[in-house]
Amino acid sequence: MSTQSADGAQGWSLDEWFVVALARTVADGEVVFHGFASPCAQVAMHVARRTHAPGSMLVEGATYAVNPEPAFVPPTSNDLALHRDAVYRMRFEEFFDAACRGAVDRMFLSGGQIDAYGNTNVTAIGGMPHPKIKLGGGGGGANISATIGALTVWTTRHGSGRTLVEAVDFLTDLGHRTPAGTRAELGHTGGGPQWLVTELGVLDYTDDGRARLVATFPDVTVADVEKATGFALTVADDVGTVPEPTPAELAAVRAVDPLGVRRLEFGPADLARRFGPAA
Amino acid sequence: MSTQSADGAQGWSLDEWFVVALARTVADGEVVFHGFASPCAQVAMHVARRTHAPGSMLVEGATYAVNPEPAFVPPTSNDLALHRDAVYRMRFEEFFDAACRGAVDRMFLSGGQIDAYGNTNVTAIGGMPHPKIKLGGGGGGANISATIGALTVWTTRHGSGRTLVEAVDFLTDLGHRTPAGTRAELGHTGGGPQWLVTELGVLDYTDDGRARLVATFPDVTVADVEKATGFALTVADDVGTVPEPTPAELAAVRAVDPLGVRRLEFGPADLARRFGPAA
């Protein structure tokens, strides 16, 4: 199988690799969900199911369709195109009840700000009630980030230096520890953030709930990541390079996302990053 | 229209009249419901809709079908025969939620024992946990007798002398006042019992929530009713006779209930009571 991308160039782009890295956080047999406004996570879930996690159960964003096989991913999360071949569509309340009682294993979450514990702000830069920038809002995260088995957090704006912050201006979705206490102290049943995937690299979480850099993309150094990170960054002893995408994974990304909606999450500089034979 | 019954006899039977008396407690435009094991109430609701209350909305017993037009009433409350021509069937939770929030105007309730305030016992003669006779149980009454707009209580066993009692052995469904307090004191939002229809006559409720005899069937005296009643009976100043069924009402009873399931509620002596021209 060729790794040639749709436009005929050899190798692969950062957006493709990023989605593959996200996809690899899904374990086979898991029940996984993404929210709306999450094209990278959306594409990643389908890539996971078409590659290493065929036994995962995918709940499709704002449609709550179970294991659909869309011909393409449209740029909005609530579209009939995303139901294709789904045997079942959960009701809104059915999905959220399942998530609240712990029947959902993994959710993808992003944020305009993310702190060391994986708390995210999708409500307002500058906080409320006087926001500097009013973001869209958190959807269901303020509830189900507390209860879902594990969270994959992602951002495509790590390099901005403004996304991974010491303290979020508004805490919308729950990481491992908030100013009000740990998840256990707050009575929350879910496991919290397990992975943080950024356009610079991949992080996991230490036992005390802080993000730890475990791998970078090959054009990024640990120093680059430290510089872009607003909190004291823990770095694994054996930081490596994010494992390369396989031809099958790249093919899956391109098949799932012919419209390239994943690219909507990246700035021009990151969209220009290319890797592999012709990079 | 003839008042001739299905078996060719003139006049009408007590069971027919009883159902008509029950039906007349439904006001036009009301949302009305009966529980299972309630053939007289079930037939009465359909009779009301086919006569004086065409604008009532009927929720059919254990099927929760809205305004069905069954060809016959079967001897069980959860049967497809009862859905006929219903445009909509509520879900179980949809009906009970509506009843709990006060969207249902009237429910029919019966009981093995009924006290002066309209509290009923459908759980156990002799009380629990050591019943002398374990009755079937109360279904949803313990919740929705608290919240439904008005209740029509009925019994076909008043004459036994054991049904209208000073105190129920077990309080399953709520009347106007319980040993724990009035409906208002308990925070219950529904209006409580409005009518009590028995095979001896019709009772309403006084302002202090006690049953009051307002009419008897013509073969019954006030003294008969007092004798059969286990609590001090309030009697209206102008006790009359239960208004006779009209030919249209009798025709409706017979059309709705060709199998005569209403008769399952009566003992042989009451089934033999006949009225009208040939009585």
Next chain:
Amino acid sequence: MTGFHLAADKRTTLEEAVAHVRDGATVALGGGLAARLPMALVRALVRQGTTGLRVVGSAHSIDVDLLVGAGAVAVCEESYVGFEQDLGLAPAFRRGAESGSLVVRESSCVTMLTQLRAAEMGVPFLPVRGLLGTDLPTLHPEWGTVTCPFTGQVLAAVPALAPDVALLHAPIGDTAGNLHLDQPYVLDERFAHASRVVVASVDRLVDTAEVVAAGVTVPAHVVTAVVEAPFGAHPTSCYPGYAYDRSHLAEYVKAAAAGGEAFEAYLDRYVRVDEQTYRDLTGAERLTAWSASDEQWQELFR
């Protein structure tokens, strides 16, 4: 709490299906009154010799009564058990309650619904309307009250109830466990989502496409095991397939009311046999005639 069940092929036998039900388990029985009760599974449970069950649900009849009569039940927590005005009180249930051999913790429809909803929503309790002033709470030390933090009103409160196993019967289903039910669903949807294990019998195992065309009422991911059992709800109805068997129910009630040898004879004849034998003995096939005409339908109820 409740995880999903993702196997692609969940077909099994009645015997293996009811092996999910251990002695002492809390078991939810699907259907209601004399409709869509999981009778083939109930019969298999009796054959398995299960004891000590806590059965929970809304309004039931022969399912609960048969299990009680066979000595499988320790605690009964339903809103009603009986045969309505037609065949009257439930004989074995009544005898158990009156003799003290059965603990009846009678519940009510909304209360049971609320407890299942709490489990489904992942909260430890929910408030519920009514109950206060009735005697039902005297049977339930596990219920309580809660004060509304906003209005100060005191409401009844009930704990979450997640049954160990739900036994459901559906007219059709596929090998993955997708089930179509006709309405009323009664509590089957709530049982399916709130229970740890869901065991389903179906009259006909069909292609997924047929379930989808009819409508998936209970999705595969909440179903643990599925077993094909034609006329698996008999002697109760399972439309659009078959009406209920009034004469068989009357025969059951008579045997259960007599108890002792008569009840044992019923078990020997109808329960301690395989389902094919049961279907032949009961002539269940005749109950499909309901759809021929209103007259034939009525005839089945005379």
Next chain:
Amino acid sequence: MTGFHLAADKRTTLEEAVAHVRDGATVALGGGLAARLPMALVRALVRQGTTGLRVVGSAHSIDVDLLVGAGAVAVCEESYVGFEQDLGLAPAFRRGAESGSLVVRESSCVTMLTQLRAAEMGVPFLPVRGLLGTDLPTLHPEWGTVTCPFTGQVLAAVPALAPDVALLHAPIGDTAGNLHLDQPYVLDERFAHASRVVVASVDRLVDTAEVVAAGVTVPAHVVTAVVEAPFGAHPTSCYPGYAYDRSHLAEYVKAAAAGGEAFEAYLDRYVRVDEQTYRDLTGAERLTAWSASDEQWQELFR
């Protein structure tokens, strides 16, 4: 609480339909994101000049943004308002929040669901998972906590929320108000049962039999008024009829981001006109082409 609506013929005009919405009302908007939003009703609301609304819901886009831009909204209580990654932040909503002219009491999907459920179930509050430790409660003095009477656990608690009016759009409905929706229903069912008044627009008013064949999602007895509004969800989608109008949404976002005269020009051109004019101007008919092939469907999103 919520009574049923039993009139047999509930047809009305857009103007009479939105007259149910008084200044200052709490209004639930059906649909979600850019799908099945009640846009014809929203446009009529703007024409009516309504002010001071509290809008509630889950994830929304042009419906809320247009109402905010037109000055109709005092308080916004949704879980999200925006145009996802495609067209970005909601311009009027954002400007209102940042300038302080709009009070944003951001909610979350499960919280909103729970508040509606409380209203639907007739209880004054319900407990809900999550929230504790997040900053959302700082925006909601009306929320609180409750201690589970059984486990002692402290949970978030929220009061019942019964919207004054729900505005829903459906592909088909009948004159009595029976509505069929395609999935996802989002919160429309809950809005329909929890709200005091339910106003529905439908792309096509059809015979009851057609709604029954498709499936009655929202029953007539909870619907107060119904109005036929072809392409009534445009520029959002209403399948199986039409996909969303990406170019129109982009035109809207551009006008709303510019604000001032550009926004007024949008209102003059698309909102302060009748719906037939609107449909002609927007060429909504072309969006039905989605069903021709996957290629044509994709084309609508490029």
